[in-house]
Every structure is written in C-alpha cells, then in structure tokens.
Amino acid sequence: MNVKKGLIKNWGIDESWTLFLDRDGVINYETFENYIIKPEDFKFLDGVLEAINSLSNVFTRIIIVTNQQGVGKGLMSENDLKKVNGFMLNQIKLAGGRIDAVYCATELRGKKGGLRKPGRGMVDLAKNDFPEIVLKKSIMVGNAVSDIEFGNNLGMKTVNIGNKVNDKALCNLRSLFMFTQVL
Numbered sequence: 001m002n003v004k005k006g007l008i009k010n011w012g013i014d015e016s017w018t019l020f021l022d023r024d025g026v027i028n029y030e031t032f033e034n035y036i037i038k039p040e041d042f043k044f045l046d047g048v049l050e051a052i053n054s055l056s057n058v059f060t061r062i063i064i065v066t067n068q069q070g071v072g073k074g075l076m077s078e079n080d081l082k083k084v085n086g087f088m089l090n091q092i093k094l095a096g097g098r099i100d101a102v103y104c105a106t107e108l109r110g111k112k113g114g115l116r117k118p119g120r121g122m123v124d125l126a127k128n129d130f131p132e133i134v135l136k137k138s139i140m141v142g143n144a145v146s147d148i149e150f151g152n153n154l155g156m157k158t159v160n161i162g163n164k165v166n167d168k169a170l171c172n173l174r175s176l177f178m179f180t181q182v183l
Helices: 048-055 078-094 121-129 145-153 176-182
Strands: 018-021 061-067 101-105 138-142 157-161 171-173
Touching (some): 018 121, 048 078, 048 176, 078 101, 101 121, 145 157, 157 176, 171 176
Parallel strands (some): 018 138, 061 101, 138 157, 157 171
16 A cells, blocks of 8 residues: 555644544454444454554544434434443454544434534544544544545644555555554
C-alpha cells in the first residue's frame, strides 16, 4: 500500500495524542450491510487485539467513532448495539488493550444535523467528555470515505485501512496491525 517510509514517524506522535478508530472493517470483519447485531457475529480482524494492546501504550486516548444505522433501520436496538460493543470492549480488555470511549451514530444516512461521519457530532461528544483532546494531535483510522473525510474536515491526520486506496488519506495500510508497525 502507499505509505511513505517514515511519514507517520514524522508526525511527532507522543502520549498527548488521541487515536480515533472506526469499528467495522478496522477492528472487526464487516458483514452483509455492515450490521453486527449480536455479540456472536462480532469477529476481530487478524492482529487487531495485539494492535490495540500496543496502541494503548502509545496514545493517551483511544476512541471508537462508528456509524451504526442498523439501529435507525430497526434491524437492532440500542441495547443490542450496547451488547455488541460491550463484548468488543471486554475482549480488548482481556487482551491487555484499552478503549476509552465508544460513540455511535445510530441515525439513518442522510439525516441532517446528526452524529454520522463525516459530520463532527461524535468528535464534539468526545471533546466534551475529554476536553484535553487536540484535533491537530489526533489520528483518524478508518476504512470508508466518510471516515477519512471526517478526519480531514477536523484537521486530524488520516490513515485508511483495507485493500482500497483512498487518495485523500495521508497514508493507506492493509490493517490496524500494520499501523502499529510503522509508528
């Protein structure tokens, strides 16, 4: 993938930085229509638990920001989503990692003024809960165009994960584990 050698190392990342992660396609395998509606459907991508464990030693804050319109479509309840995220957080903790918060945009795509990426709603919630967050000292890691637009619109560094190259991202990597290898 197109990561310029040393690019991320030149960002000056230290313990004051915040890492924002998308969920589906970055942490876990995506399913049909991207809806994980029960914990047993949640499958971590290879190397993710190890990666989050490693990243927990680098970043002061690790925050998940995820669009989950399955709730808005009535395919799952808020409680179902909490169970899935609870399972994910528990497995990350058992593997030695840490996630400080999970923010979910549950409204349907196209709703104006909601929390969905690329809008800034979820980052506003995060900054309210963690006022020390500095967006210029933050990284958004995602696998969708809206993730990279979200990060770019807010002045964050952006990392695209997956097999599709996003020219608007500062770098493209195949996995979250690979991200830990270039830090």
